[in-house]
Amino acid sequence: MFRFQVFATSAVLYLFAFSIAHAQSAGAYLGELSWTEAERRFQETPVVVVPFGGGAKEHGPHLPMNADQRVMEYLCQQAVDSVDVIVVPPILHGWFAAFRGYPGTEVADPDVFEKYVFEVAMSLVRQGAQRIVFLNTGIAKATGLPISIAAREIRTQTGTPTLVVSWDDLETPEMEDLGTELVGGHGGELETSIHLYLQPELVRMDLAVTDYGDREPKDYPGYKPGRFSRDRTDPGFSETGILGDATLATAEKGRRALEILTRQWLLALRGFAEAATGR
Numbered sequence: 001m002f003r004f005q006v007f008a009t010s011a012v013l014y015l016f017a018f019s020i021a022h023a024q025s026a027g028a029y030l031g032e033l034s035w036t037e038a039e040r041r042f043q044e045t046p047v048v049v050v051p052f053g054g055g056a057k058e059h060g061p062h063l064p065m066n067a068d069q070r071v072m073e074y075l076c077q078q079a080v081d082s083v084d085v086i087v088v089p090p091i092l093h094g095w096f097a098a099f100r101g102y103p104g105t106e107v108a109d110p111d112v113f114e115k116y117v118f119e120v121a122m123s124l125v126r127q128g129a130q131r132i133v134f135l136n137t138g139i140a141k142a143t144g145l146p147i148s149i150a151a152r153e154i155r156t157q158t159g160t161p162t163l164v165v166s167w168d169d170l171e172t173p174e175m176e177d178l179g180t181e182l183v184g185g186h187g188g189e190l191e192t193s194i195h196l197y198l199q200p201e202l203v204r205m206d207l208a209v210t211d212y213g214d215r216e217p218k219d220y221p222g223y224k225p226g227r228f229s230r231d232r233t234d235p236g237f238s239e240t241g242i243l244g245d246a247t248l249a250t251a252e253k254g255r256r257a258l259e260i261l262t263r264q265w266l267l268a269l270r271g272f273a274e275a276a277t278g279r
Contacts, residue, residue, distance in 0.1 A: 026080070027080040027081070027084055027085040028041060028080065028085075028086055029076075029088075030087065031088075031089050038127070041086055042124075042129055042130075043128055045084055046130055046131060047273045048087075048088060048124050048131070048132050049133045050120060050133070050134050051072050051076050051088070051134075051135040052092075052117070052135065052136050052138070053071060053072025053090060053091075053135075053136075054068040054094055054137075054138065055069045056103075056105045057096050057099055057106075058102035058104055059187040059241070060187035060207075060209070060241050061207045061241070062192065062204045062207040063195055063203060063204075064195070064203075065104055066202075067191065067194075067195055069090070069137075071137045071167075071258075072090060073090075075262065078262045078266065079265065079266065083269045083273070085133075085273075086129075088120070094106070094107055094143050095109075095113040095114075095143055095146055096138075096142075096143070097142070097225075097227065098142060098227040099227075100227070102241055110145070114149050114150050117134070118149075121134070121162075125158050125160050129160065130160070130161075131162070131163070131273065132151070132154065133164075133165060133269060133272060134147050134163070134165065136167065137166075138166065138167060139166055140167075140169060141223060141225075144164060147164055151164050163268065169264070170268075171264075172264065174260055175257055175260045175261070178256055179253070180248055181210075181248055182245070183212055183243065184245070185244060186242055186243045187246060188243060188244015188245055189253070190249075190253060190254075191244075192208060192249035192254075193252075194254040194257055194258060195254065196254050197251045197254030198254065200251065205246075208247045208249065209242065209246060209247070210244075210245040210247055211238065211240045211242050211245075213236075228241050
């Protein structure tokens with residue numbers, strides 16, 4: 001009898017804690033809802049988030065290839081905890097032209113990737129999504145390009161307001177001041193720091209390197225696509241697949257960088273949700 005009472009008490013406490021945790025979440029993951037709950041939430045929730053983060057893309061010899069996905073998951077959780085949003089299942093495979101020579105997964109045709117993103121978003125519009133935010137943990141002028149085309153077409157064809165938020169949209173001068181490397185941008189000081197904080201068990205600091213490449217600074221207008229090439233005759237040749245100094249990374253820098261990214265991300269979500277329709 002005593003054992004049953006202990007079990008019953010524990011079960012009640014667990015259910016109470018579970019209910020409290022869910023009650024404290026401002027948003028929801030679509031996949032965790034029933035279809036009837038989803039139907040209601042689409043009518044009531046101002047913003048639906050379509051998250052994209054590469055599930056397997058090179059980030060140097062020291063970082064796991066899930067780096068973009070892990071940051072995407074972190075930002076989605078911050079959104080669900082803080083804002084009235086619906087976060088849909090993520091897109092994990094994308095267009096990674098700059099990293100094509102390295103192991104990983106890629107949708108090599110940008111038109112196919114753009115069409116895929118478009119069809120995912122259109123399915124949400126048909127279900128009643130009021131506004132759609134595309135979260136892109138790549139950069140705006142890479143994976144952000146086909147995603148932005150999809151967002152533009154959704155807006156044009158359906159009238160549904162859309163917003164694309166890429167990694168570089170969330171960076172601030174404050175974040176740049178966290179780092180001390182000469183130049184960075186991929187797998188370097190700050191990105192390594194973030195993963196020392198998020199998933200230190202997968203970071204191999206014994207393999208971390210400094211690699212500034214042999215890229216001449218660009219001092220003229222225009223967008224110049226770059227790539228990390230495995231071809232030694234290519235000006236973009238990279239032995240390591242990074243740009244920066246990963247040896248300078250610390251978990252504390254990663255924690256502070258994520259605070260900045262999160263603050264900007266939530267600002268974008270709240271601002272878009274409150275903006276007049278069409279703005």
